[in-house]
Amino acid sequence: QQQVKQSPQSLIVQKGGISIINCAYENTAFDYFPWYQQFPGKGPALLIAIRPDVSEKKEGRFTISFNKSAKQFSLHIMDSQPGDSATYFCAAGASGTYKYIFGTGTRLKVLA
């Protein structure tokens, strides 16, 4: 019930293309779904987050789509750039509990 399953494990996209990373969760008590971006040798940094009261949230080229009934959410990176090459982690948790379950990560490489 505590798992967050993330796919794919790695992704290669051409510059200007769309990168899509998917996550699925099991615990229906989760109500906060952040995405983190991590560059080599650095700590993860919050990219964008969503709550289940909306089905989509967009910030610049980054969009989260959320499907509450399917217990799935995904990150879309539009017009992917080589600077987006990083590892992306989804996470899920119940806000206020401060305990988040992370996905296993997706290593994205954007080709110039």
Next chain:
Amino acid sequence: NAGVTQTPKFQVLKTGQSMTLQCAQDMNHEYMSWYRQDPGMGLRLIHYSVGAGITDQGEVPNGYNVSRSTTEDFPLRLLSAAPSQTSVYFCASSHRVAGVTDTQYFGPGTRLTVL
């Protein structure tokens, strides 16, 4: 404003040795946590604290101790290091925004190798 700082950046230990990983934040966040990151396993929560004097266990607490005597500091102690504790350790701090969002900030990490 330095954010979340961690020391040391790298550490090599022998099996059975003990050490303390340091974590400090200057954002007056009430919540702090420790994660370990292993290849193919994402980040797993070791221990967390919701305020000075209050700590609790996460997913993988065995072999680690924490204490929180001040809001700023949250050290992680390895009592008797084992090779299975070879990992990258991240400290994070968090606060609530407008009572709704939880924004978590991570430190740069400590890469620990246990021989």
